[in-house]
Amino acid sequence: MTQKDDLTKKPVNVDDILKVDLYDVEETPHISVNFDRCIGCETKPCIDLCPAKCYDLLGGKVLFSYSGCLECGTCRIVCPQNAISWNYPRSGKGIQYRFT
Amino acid sequence: MSTEHSTPNASPSTNRFDAIVVGAGPAGSSASFTLARKGFKVLMIDRGRRAGTKNMYGGRVYSEPLEAIFPSLRKDAPVHRWVKAERLSFVSDEGLTSIEYRGGESKSFTTYLPELVNWMRAKAEEAGALVATEVRVDRLVVEKEKVIGVQAGPDTVYADTVIDAEGVNRLLLEGAWQMNVPRQEDLAIGLKETIKLDAERVNQRFGLEDEGMAWILLGSVTRYIPGGAFVYTNRDSVSIGLVLFLSHAVKRTNGHISRLLEDFRLHPKLKHLWRDGELLEYSAKLVPEYWRGFMPRRLSGAGLLVVGDAAGVLLNNGMTIRGVDLAAYSGYLAAETFTKAHAEGDFTSEMLSAYGRRVEESFIGRELRKHNGLEYIRRNPHFFDQYPRLVNSGLGRIFNIGLESPTIWKALRGAQKDVGPDAWTAIKDMYKIGRTL
Amino acid sequence: MQILVGIKWVPNTSNVRFDPKTGALIREGVPSIVNPHDLDAVEFALDLRDRYGGEVNALSMAPPSAIEGLEQVLGMGVDSAILVSDRIYGGADTLATSYVLAHAVKRISNQRGKLDLVIFGQETIDSSTAHIAAQTASWLDLPYLYYVRSVEIKENGFIAVERWLEDEKTIYDLPLPAVLGVAMKSREPRPVRLIYKIRAKAEKPIEIVTNEILKLNPNCVGLKGSPTWVSKIDYTPEVKRKREVFMDPDAGKAAKWLMQKYADEDINLIGGAHR
Ligand SMILES: Cc1cc2nc3c(=O)[nH]c(=O)nc-3n(C[C@H](O)[C@H](O)[C@H](O)COP(=O)(O)OP(=O)(O)OC[C@H]3O[C@@H](n4cnc5c(N)ncnc54)[C@H](O)[C@@H]3O)c2cc1C
Ligand code: SF4
Numbered sequence: 001m002t003q004k005d006d007l008t009k010k011p012v013n014v015d016d017i018l019k020v021d022l023y024d025v026e027e028t029p030h031i032s033v034n035f036d037r038c039i040g041c042e043t044k045p046c047i048d049l050c051p052a053k054c055y056d057l058l059g060g061k062v063l064f065s066y067s068g069c070l071e072c073g074t075c076r077i078v079c080p081q082n083a084i085s086w087n088y089p090r091s092g093k094g095i096q097y098r099f100t
Numbered sequence: 101m102s103t104e105h106s107t108p109n110a111s112p113s114t115n116r117f118d119a120i121v122v123g124a125g126p127a128g129s130s131a132s133f134t135l136a137r138k139g140f141k142v143l144m145i146d147r148g149r150r151a152g153t154k155n156m157y158g159g160r161v162y163s164e165p166l167e168a169i170f171p172s173l174r175k176d177a178p179v180h181r182w183v184k185a186e187r188l189s190f191v192s193d194e195g196l197t198s199i200e201y202r203g204g205e206s207k208s209f210t211t212y213l214p215e216l217v218n219w220m221r222a223k224a225e226e227a228g229a230l231v232a233t234e235v236r237v238d239r240l241v242v243e244k245e246k247v248i249g250v251q252a253g254p255d256t257v258y259a260d261t262v263i264d265a266e267g268v269n270r271l272l273l274e275g276a277w278q279m280n281v282p283r284q285e286d287l288a289i290g291l292k293e294t295i296k297l298d299a300e301r302v303n304q305r306f307g308l309e310d311e312g313m314a315w316i317l318l319g320s321v322t323r324y325i326p327g328g329a330f331v332y333t334n335r336d337s338v339s340i341g342l343v344l345f346l347s348h349a350v351k352r353t354n355g356h357i358s359r360l361l362e363d364f365r366l367h368p369k370l371k372h373l374w375r376d377g378e379l380l381e382y383s384a385k386l387v388p389e390y391w392r393g394f395m396p397r398r399l400s401g402a403g404l405l406v407v408g409d410a411a412g413v414l415l416n417n418g419m420t421i422r423g424v425d426l427a428a429y430s431g432y433l434a435a436e437t438f439t440k441a442h443a444e445g446d447f448t449s450e451m452l453s454a455y456g457r458r459v460e461e462s463f464i465g466r467e468l469r470k471h472n473g474l475e476y477i478r479r480n481p482h483f484f485d486q487y488p489r490l491v492n493s494g495l496g497r498i499f500n501i502g503l504e505s506p507t508i509w510k511a512l513r514g515a516q517k518d519v520g521p522d523a524w525t526a527i528k529d530m531y532k533i534g535r536t537l
Numbered sequence: 538m539q540i541l542v543g544i545k546w547v548p549n550t551s552n553v554r555f556d557p558k559t560g561a562l563i564r565e566g567v568p569s570i571v572n573p574h575d576l577d578a579v580e581f582a583l584d585l586r587d588r589y590g591g592e593v594n595a596l597s598m599a600p601p602s603a604i605e606g607l608e609q610v611l612g613m614g615v616d617s618a619i620l621v622s623d624r625i626y627g628g629a630d631t632l633a634t635s636y637v638l639a640h641a642v643k644r645i646s647n648q649r650g651k652l653d654l655v656i657f658g659q660e661t662i663d664s665s666t667a668h669i670a671a672q673t674a675s676w677l678d679l680p681y682l683y684y685v686r687s688v689e690i691k692e693n694g695f696i697a698v699e700r701w702l703e704d705e706k707t708i709y710d711l712p713l714p715a716v717l718g719v720a721m722k723s724r725e726p727r728p729v730r731l732i733y734k735i736r737a738k739a740e741k742p743i744e745i746v747t748n749e750i751l752k753l754n755p756n757c758v759g760l761k762g763s764p765t766w767v768s769k770i771d772y773t774p775e776v777k778r779k780r781e782v783f784m785d786p787d788a789g790k791a792a793k794w795l796m797q798k799y800a801d802e803d804i805n806l807i808g809g810a811h812r
Contacts, residue, residue: 007295007379008371014358015778017293017382022552024149024570027725045350049357051291051384059784071154072384073269074289077282078350087271090253091728092149092234092609096549097214098566099294099337100156100383114735143735149570150605232734234612252731378554380566 014053018068026093029066030086031075037083038062045078070095117143117230119438120250120259122237122272124151126213126424127408128265129220130169131431136227138439143257144221144229145250147236151221152214156385158290158421159332159339160314161216162208165425165463169432170223178215180335181312182206188419190488191319191329194518196369197491210312210332210339212294213424220428240264240276240404246447247276247403260447263405263434265427268386270410279396284347286393288327288416291361291384292341295377299336305373306333316419319488321364325352326484328419329364331373338374340365343421345389387421388412391468399459400452405434413464417471426464433458486519493518538591538690540582540654541642543670544610544618545572546603547663555772562770571606574658576726578719579610581685582656583727589690591653592616596645598626598637604743611737612729619645623748628760631668637758638669639676640751646714653713654696659683659721667718674716682709683718 031054038044044062046055052068055075071094076086088094119135121128124146132144148154160183167173184206189198225231239251240262249258250272266272268287273279299310306313313333321329327344342361344353353360365371388394388409395412399405407413408427415422437455441447459465494515497506506514549570554563582593595610595618597603607618621641629637646652655677657670667683674681682698689697691710698709701720736742748758756762783794799806 006375007365007377008375012362012379014356014362014382017358017379020379020552021382022549022568024549024551043350048353048355049289049346049349051289051357051382053356053358058782070382070384071269072289073386074346074384076269077284077287077346077386088147088236088269090147090236092147092153094154095383096149096153096568097156097381097383098153098568099212099381100214100292100339114732114739145731149609150568230735230738232612232731232738234609234729235731235734237731253728255731257731257735 014051018052021068021070022096022098023067024093024096025067026089026091030071030089030094031064031066031069032085033062033064034083034085035062035064037081041081041083043080045080046075046084049078050075115255115257117141117257117259118442119143119261119263120145120257121229121263121265122240122250123265123267123408123410124148124221124224124231124233125155125217125265125267125408125427126220127267127410127427127431128263129217129224129431130166130428131263131265131405131407131435132229132231133220133224133227134169134432134435135438136224136229138435139228140438140442142224142229143259144224144231145235145237145252146221146231146233148233150218150233151231152217155213155217156290156292156383157213157424158292158330158341158343159210159334160208160312161211162422162425164207165429169428170220172223176219178211178219179209180211181209181308181310181333183208183210183314184311185306185308185313187313187315189315189317189319190491191317191321191367191369192489192492193320194489195492195496197488197495206311208314210314210334212334216424237266237272240272242276245402247401259403260442261403261405261438261452263407263431263438264410265407265431266410268388268409270406273396273406273410276404277396277401282394284350286388286390287346288343288387288389289346289349289357289384290341290343290387291357291382292330292339293361293365293382294334294337294339294380295365295374296337296380297374297377301376302333302336302338308333318419318484319492321367322484323352323354323360323363324485324488325349325360328484337380338377340374343387343416346386387416387423388414389416391416398453399456400437400449402449402452403447405437405452405455407431407434411459413459413468415467415471422467426467429462429464430459433462433464482525489519490515538585538589538653539646539649539651540585540591540593540656541645541652542575542578542582542593542595542610542615543638543655543657543673544575544579544595544597544599544603544606545658545661545663545669546570546597546599546606547572547661550663569602569606571609572658572661572663574660574662574719574721576610576613576658577721577724578656578658579613579615580724580726581688581717581719582654583614584724585654585688594618594645596638596641597621598629598634598641600627601745607743608734608737609729611742612734613727614730614733617742617744619744619746621746621751623751623758625748625755625759625761628763629758630763630765631664631666631672632764633758633760633762635669635672635676636762637751637753639673640753641746642673642677644746644751653715654688655679655714655716657716657718659718670716670718677716679714679716680711681716681718682711684720685717686720686723688717 056063118140121144135142187200241249315331317329332339407430413430497511548567598621660667687699
């Protein structure tokens, strides 16, 4: 997301949108996923519902990256396989909201 | 060689408090401020780097309950704009219909929640509360079914009562009371973009003179998924966002959820309002949708009071979300209950259960019960698809005159054809809802 | 061990906006933080204290808002903090800053009778000069090593300091007192602890030192004492990520693929600045 991009003209990818957010990423992940349980999961709602697109599909497999996490808790609620062990980051780390 | 530092000497003055408040959001800060003002030794803990950095919402706060707690609110709170313009729009592929109300005196304002929360925290600190940020509480410490303190990492700190103000993801409460993870049906997901726009443009584009607008949009803006879209004008930015019932969103986003917000931002009839704006922040959070489902069976236990979103004291009628003021007021009521309990030296579950009754008897309980009637809207999917289409199609026929204008009757008949066989039920429903509102 | 750690209070430049017209950095919504590399230094110092006992104190030259940052390092377990703060110290370059810091260090070591180590982070995220530690050591006439990875105390009042450069790893014997620059990202800073944070708030172990106390020549500090000026700030254009993924269980193939990509992009992997 650069300042020249016009927000009202072309679609802006969520990865670019997330670049405006301020993070202080914790070294150790605050969320961990038991990927074994994703194998039998048909719906994989995390992929479309995580607002930060932390979950991605690659060759049918779920990939997870915690660094852009907005700490909303959605994945914890929607995961049908109970595959996510979820917590907040420690020590003031993670998303740093300013204008919301 | 000495290792005296590996465990700090937790002196009695630093590991025992009258009350510990977990969470410095609107609920926790209000409770801490109220308690500190009365002279109690209060510890408020938040996981954010500073208070406010973890708090997100839509954009408008109702001021009266807050003023009852923070008397100086109108003088020094970080208010962006006092809301004097309310707009409700029905959006569909057929068009967009808006109802707008502009009143005189304003009882709500727009602001950034991180700013407001940090202001509340400062008030609590000035009043004497000890505020420890950057600390995530890991566990409520329970002994013989009584909460006796909190644990964070290797440290435990004790109090007569813990006030749980941890917000919607109530991990601590789930742990202490062995509760289940909340159900999708009881939650909604909100996402929002804050777009920088200088104050002058905000004024021009929304027809304002430094006052604020709160705008709710229903219909195609959520791709007819139950929920709504919102626009709030801040001092020099606009907040645009969506709230979607989680149980519906799970099935119907049809692609990544952020695309819905993107489509809203790019909506041909709306995008000029934030043209040339600069994206400041993207945020997301869960919100209790159906309070009856989300609220725990009780709001207190021995040594424990639950306030704010964690307690499900939040009004969400599908259009307006009132969380901040209700959370704050519940924090205030918890502080009042604690005061009474402290006077009696009794922190049992019986004593503290007075808090739940206070909530029920206050405006919070009255409001929640009243809006239970609107559950009807929640459960009625037409509200979010057929109504907006019906309104727009009907009005389209009335206003788009060719040679001869149709009668209202004809217009409605036409609209019914556009929308489908359920349209009549929808018209009847709308009449009913109009009466409820 | 008596250890002093330098802390810089910097704008969080991990995400900054520039005014499209003037090119100037926009400070709105840019919170200040403790320079992340200084947290490595704090961790380094606390680890020494864990092993050898003693005290770790933080030293910062900054406006009063830096108290928040000092509370963070106190929350990690630092014993006390000294904030050198005066209007006339504002606008300082590294020379004027290290001048003030050196005098503050002297004062602390006189007051407390003993000082073994002054530890700094490798550099700061807002200016990346890596000057301060070296300059402070020069003012104090103390031995100095940078890119330091670890320290062991030896019998004879010396320490064994391990330093890593790109292509060498050296162990030096250094007499105390000394000044060290800790290699960035060489440590994982410990989380803030509740008990320490409460203590920081309740006992407020932060001493504020003004120029009335340090009595430095106003011409040697702040803007006046700073011969450096910034003529222009340029920013590098954003490089779009290509989002390419190589899927193969064979790590060797993956490495080959990656190396080819680097070659295609003309990226030279040898002689990179940091490991
Ligand atoms: C999209 C959306 C739009 C909304 N719009 C509005 C609106 O316009 N107006 C309105 O009034 N309300 C609105 N709300 C509701 C409002 O955001 C909440 O009701 C309100 O923030 C609740 O306050 P709280 O103090 O209970 O919880 P929160 O604001 O969530 O605060 C909880 C605090 O606890 C801290 N915390 C949590 N766990 C721990 C832990 N383990 N250790 C330490 N600290 C912890 C968090 O850091 C946080 O600061 C909206 C909500 C959403 C999601
Ligand atoms: S908590 Fe929210 S933002 Fe973080 S990974 Fe889960 S769904 Fe995504």
